[in-house]
Amino acid sequence: MEKKYCHIEPFNLRLFGRTILEDFACDFDKNSAVCLLGESGSGKSLLLKILFKNSSLIQSNGRVLFYLLQKKDASNWQEEIASLHLDVTWKRFVQKIMKVSTHLEYRFAFVLTLLEKPDFLFCEDLHWIFSAKELAYIFSFMRKKKIGCFYVTNQIEDTVYSTYLMIVKQDKMAIEGQTLLVLQEEKYLKRLGFSLPFYINMSIQLELYGLIDHLCMSKEELEKALWKLK
Amino acid sequence: MEIKMSQFVLKDRFSILVHFPVKIQNVITNEDSGYVLHQKIEKKISVIAYLERETNKSKEKILQSLKLVKFSLNRQGALMNHLTLQETKKVQLAKVLLWQSRVLICEFFFQDLLDAEKEYFKRLMRNLMYKKNIQVILIENDMNFVCETVKGFYLFTKNGKYKYIEDFYSDEIYKYVAMPFTVELIKYLEKKGHKVDHEITFSETLKAIYRGVQ
Known part of the structure; x- marks a missing residue:
């Protein structure tokens, strides 16, 4: 079977005449979770929105979906989910995610995006909706289901769920590599303003x-x- | 729901309100109270023009204040509605400093800051408390931040009721907000049968684990 890949073409990100991110590019496969970490205002979310609107920037032989903190009316989520006739693992996943009542509409929209069974999911700031424990569960579930992930965040804690980590600072890629190796660069991360x-x-x-x-x-x-x- | 913020003022200490039940709206920064709210300002005027209009201070003073709050000065000409939420909050803090308000109330100011910036602003706010006699009230839900900052905090429970909490190991807290890593780790180690002292900061937890293992 052909190996699924996802490739983001190199491009420059500019806004109001200011360079936000220079020469950004990325490659990953279905077994990877790529995390893009940067401080607030570093252009991470904008990058994701531009990728969403310009599909030509992403080359992939798999199904690519985005979750950009959309909401979905969750008043009848149980009925809607029941009508989908899910297998046991997906049912368990949905129950676990939807049992918490906070941010229910965001949770439901996220669950529905995953239920479309993407090969690659591009998403941002999930820490805003889910607890650390839930995030660990979600990323491990996506790994089991072989859903490759490109995740954008400003929370250093979220990086531990990824296999590959990219950190942006002042329109440049400050450091990138396997997550555990990058996270061992304690002094450099501190210089960038992040603790471990x-x-x-x-x-x-x-x-x-x-x-x-x-x-x-x-x-x-x-x-x-x-x-x-x- | 009306909540009087003045009741939370603690002398020479940060007052932190956790699980605060309302979003603060329709308030004006003045000499009594200065607000740094968790919201963008949809005004199509530049940062400098906005601060000049709001405070009637000279450009020189405004730039000083912006520098103090680590606002990137090459963004001083940017329009307010083009700023990120974090930049907007820094501008609001600069405004409060220019007003020299007696009480500073910050809504989720520390939420998305880099760790180095968190430390900087904690120092800045402590200086404001001790040198300028400004009382600081922080609304935050991140218990990792709370653990590293204070020894006690106000927890809002149901229907606007609140209590002052010093025991960070009380299970009641975690009905409302996520558990900090230090408490989570020590509780887990206890559950596994290991005896480790209850600490709340990173450095003290590290020492407690060292003692526990020894």
């Missing part, structure tokens, strides 16, 4: 104390590393 995600930071500090010997991305991993449980 909590569990990465905690494990680096505990490593210095000689209590653990590898980076941990979650409390479960940290507990196992600290008390050497298998």
Whole structure:
């Protein structure tokens, strides 16, 4: 079977005569979650909107969908979902996402986008709708379902769900690479104004104390590393 | 729902209101109260013109104030409605500083700031408290920020009721807002049978874990 890919053509992003992002390009496949991190006003969301409106900038042999914080009336979400005759895994996913009543309309729109079964999903600022725990679940679910993701955020904590991380600073790509490798560039990230995600930071500090010997991305991993449980 | 902000003023301390039940609207910054709201300002005038009109201060003072709030000065000619939300909030803070309001009320000001900026603005606001005698009230829901900033905060529960909370390990808090990483980690370690002291800041939690493992 042909491997699904997604390629964003190199382009410059300008607004009101100001260069927002220079020579941006990206390649990823269905097994990847790419995260674009940047401070507020760095043009990340604008980039996503431009990609949405100019489909010629994205070359892909898969189905590409966008979730740009749209809303959908969720007053009859149960009936609407029931009419879709989903399999057990999707049903469980929908129930888990929709059981929380905050931002229900955003949640429903997001769920419906995923139910269209994209090969690649472009989305932004999901931390605004979902808790950290829910986000971990969503990204792990997308990985299981082989949905490649291009995720735009200003939250360093969200980067831990990605496999590839790009960080923009003042219209330039400041650093990019495999997420875990980028997140180990502690000093450089600090210079960019970011601290490390909590569990990465905690494990680096505990490593210095000689209590653990590898980076941990979650409390479960940290507990196992600290008390050497298998 | 009407909530009097003056009741939350704490002397020489940040007052943080968590799970605040209303969005602040239709308020005017003046010498008594200065508001930095979580909303864009849809005005088609430049940043400088906006601040000149709102404060009647000289351009020199305005630029000083903008510099103090880390507003990029090459954006001073940008129209207010073209600013990002974060830039708009910085302009609002510059306005409050120019007004020299006695109470500063910030709605989700720290929400989308970079960590380095968060530290800068905490220092700036502390300076305002100690040197200019300005009382600071912050409305925030990010408990990671709250843990690193204060020892107690006002939690709004149902129907506009609120209480002052010092025990960050109280389960009641987390019915309303997400648990901070430090509390989440220590609670998890306890659940797994490990004894670790209850701490709330990153550095203290690190030490508590060190002691717990030893």
